[in-house]
Amino acid sequence: MTCEPERIETGLLVLGGGPAGHAGALEAAGLGLSVVLVEREHLGGTCLNRGCIPTKLFLGATAAGPELESAAKLKLAAGSIDFDLPALQTRKERIVTGSRKAIAAQLADAGVRVVAGAGRCTAPGVLEVAATGETGGTDGTGESGGACAEIRFDACILATGSRPAAFPGLEPDGDAVLNSDHALELAEAPESLLVVGGGAIGLEMADFFGRLGTRITVIEGLAHLAPTEDPEVGETLARVLKRRGAGVRTGARVASLKTVDGKALLVLESGEELTAAKALVAAGRLPNSRDLGLEHLGVHTRGPGWIVTDDRLLAAPGVAAVGDVNGRTLLAHAAAHQARFAARLLAGRETGSYAAEPMPSCVYGHVEAMRAGPTTAQLKATGREVLASTAQLAANPMAQAAGATQGFVRVLWLRGADGEDRVAGMSAVGHGVSHLVTQAQLIIAAGWREADAHAHIFAHPSLDEALQAALAAPRTAA
16 A cells, blocks of 8 residues: 555445445444445446446437337328437436435435545455545545545445456457447447347347447347347347347357457357447456455355355355345346345344345336246246246237337246145336336235236226236246
């Protein structure tokens, strides 16, 4: 360290100020613990600064584009919309900066001390914090914050998150080959874009830039888009993308990707070459677990650095690892949920194992996907018989009103010991289906039978009726 460190003592150290660190610090402070949170860059983490929030701001601001396209296809409207990307970038920065300030104020009001800088454990129960020199201190003012410090702690929550993956031969260079961080900073929409990776990040970015007039091609190495979902979901998303003029290549593995003469040159393992003005690598994430001094805490990692945790999210006695860095579920709401549990555990308010099912997840855009609970394949892996019932959105009045009737809602059932079928999982793909995910989660958690769907009132007309229709539809082997 290059400065005389400030000496700080605390009951709980939280390393990382993203959704997990923020939630865990507030929970612990509310339980009476003294809490110090260390963040090396910006409060809010990837979700607020370079992920969930910026992408939703972009998708929300440009939603009128595909809505007009739908109306035009029905010969109900005509015209065009020109979006101002620099103005949208300015709005994004204003909202993100304001949100960072709000998080800082919330932590301060709760009695959480925030220290800005890069933390590294140097001995059991000791963390050294070095000023990073990065712009964007934790107060959201854009200034580097925090003097050097030495923090002694009784317990610790590791919540350092993840970063975009860079695979050999596909390393983003910030020129024509971009990662998601680069793409969110573009001031001009590229004429064409290759999107490597058909998961949530790639699909949402493809949707957004397609609205700006960019010619899109999505390349996914696995058999279908949205590879963590049931195949029918990815197949529906692919059909919608193609109808909107995008190219979709599934089962196509990338051998190399680089900038050549100012453009992105992608070579598939088959030898086929694709070129575009830009390419976006959206093929996974890696944990931020390097250079943390984890060995001094007795913490172990696996693979590229995912922190190993037990059934209580503990990586070592008195040390919990939550959120993306433990590799369980790379979603902001999963991270916050884990962190609140960890805070209660370390405060002595929890004693049992951590349970998070059914986990909700969504892909956003003009055509969305949602799932709560396991996929069909995951349920079948248990060896039990899985049944499915489905309702097509073509019959839903709100989907009809939006002129977007592609898609479906599906319910997965398992037979209980009492001989009755109960809901074990739900998924959907189509316009606006992300709004169904919380209701789906609650239905699964309650173990609904078909009779429960008839016992409750679903508003008419509403998209929710598609849930009721799927629950009441005939069940067949999945």
